Amino acid sequence: MTTQPPKRLANRLHHCLENIWLDFTRCKTKYSEIDVGVGLPDYPPSEHIQRALADVAMEGNTYLQYTRDQGHPRLVKAIAALHGPLLGRDIDPMSEIIVTHGAYESLVTAFLSLVNPGDEVILIEPFFDAYKSMTKLAEGTPVYVPLRPSVESPTSSADWVLDPQELENKFSANTKLLMLNNPNNPIGKVFKREELEMLATLCIKHDVICISDEVYEWLVYPGAEHVRIATLPGMWERTITISSASKSFSVTGWRVGWSIGPKELIDCQMISHQNGDATCATPVQEAIARCMEIELAKINQPCCHFTQQRTALLSKRNLLIEMARNAGFKVCVPEAGYFLLVDWTAFATREMIDDGTNIASDFQFAIWLLKNHKIATIPPSAFCEESKDTMSNYVRLCYFKTDELLNKIETYFASLNPLKDC
Structure with missing residues (x-):
């Protein structure tokens, strides 16, 4: 996913050419039906x-x-x-x-x-x-x-x-x-x-x-x-x-x-x-x-937006965890935020997803998952330098989504089949 720099680009910006968000936006536009990749809500806040x-x-x-x-x-x-x-x-x-x-x-x-x-x-x-x-x-x-x-x-x-x-x-x-x-x-x-x-x-x-x-x-x-x-x-x-x-x-x-x-x-x-x-x-x-x-004026009360948002996302987190586990993923339960790391290695070997590009295996699995099962995720090794090997066993899912979308993902998870020897 390396891009050639524009001819007149200043040298100090050459390191900025690779951008996971642009790469996966282009890919998911073509294939995605379920987007749990990019971290943004798909419904509006309180009125x-x-x-x-x-x-x-x-x-x-x-x-x-x-x-x-x-x-x-x-x-x-x-x-x-x-x-x-x-x-x-x-x-x-x-x-x-x-x-x-x-x-x-x-x-x-x-x-x-x-x-x-x-x-x-x-x-x-x-x-x-x-x-x-x-x-x-x-x-x-x-x-x-x-x-x-x-x-x-x-x-x-x-x-x-x-x-x-x-x-x-x-x-x-x-x-x-x-x-x-x-x-x-x-x-x-x-x-x-x-x-x-x-x-x-x-x-x-x-x-x-x-x-x-x-x-x-x-x-x-x-x-x-x-x-x-x-x-x-x-x-x-x-x-x-x-x-x-x-x-x-x-x-x-x-x-x-x-x-x-x-x-x-x-x-x-x-x-x-x-x-x-x-x-x-x-x-x-x-x-x-x-x-x-x-x-x-409502801080720490049940009616406070911050409290309500946290409560709603805790429920969504737990729902996605249950679905991912039922599908056969190992999950790493987050203490905060709205992202869930799931271990994908029960569903594909590196040989199965190898596309010959020599990129990290979580990138290859995310692309394989997107093209074959229409689910957009984010490969977390993009967030690493020295621990890419460890993080490449995971993909990142965002659960700040409507319950309708989260419930729909269960159907898409069902199309995945864990490997028999895992």
Whole structure:
């Protein structure tokens, strides 16, 4: 799936040519009947969330013009009110928050404003694939630390752990950033407090900044505790915490995210932001602020959107797990998020799916599954460098779908036949 670069493409972008999302979008358009690959809802959020944007758009000129570059005042105040208690501190909305075009831009501006050529960035894999591209775009050097199964056949995302000695060995005098995704995509792991303390100790020892991507923060299921690394001793002053409306309110098309951190780090991001995007859409920011204020008044109650969304997705997760197990898949139960890893090796040997392209076997199985059984998935080895062999036994399924689609997938699973010797 390698693409030749356009003739005039700048050298620094050559590493960005391979894109799993574009590759599989082209393929699934031709073959897919059931799409559980890309992570986006296929049904709208609560009516009051949709209504908020419609109302703002009809309220005259006030919200149809530019707003403050660092973030719409009403929104940054709402973010501070929501996240202050979660981070255990009073947050200054005007100096410790920046609003961006999705969490994606928060990540890009953080990398571009903090990483110098040759700086090392530690990426815990599997990782959101854009982290590697952003590191290289900033002319940094990615350093990979895999999460490894602590048991032979992991049944929970909690079974994937860091090796303490391997982790410590990856830190050096050149380490500038630690990129943390908690909860993790694609595994759904929620890092335990002692794991975060280990990471924090190394960050402080080596004077490393932590970027903590916490977009799945509201989708942590019972039995797991989401500890924010910025709350640990010595970490607030060296951590940028990132979240988004896309995941919090199930509006991936609204493209609003935010970074929270000490003024020193937010000021760095702002320089990158103001020379790129400059400002985000005013009506969308106003609408999100109104939604956030509504949920703040109901926080942790059964009627709160965050609670309702988590409850609904827990039910969908369990439904897909049951169907996958009944079909013969081994599953790795996620503690958070809306992705499920399933082990496909009971259904095909590598020889059966080998298409002669020399790509990873999970890619080959995902293509085989799509072409022969019309089910679109995502191969998770795309999120790895050093642990591709382990992750290539899985494909990733998204369960943020209507119950109608999830129930339909059972019929498609039924067309799969486990190998007799498995």
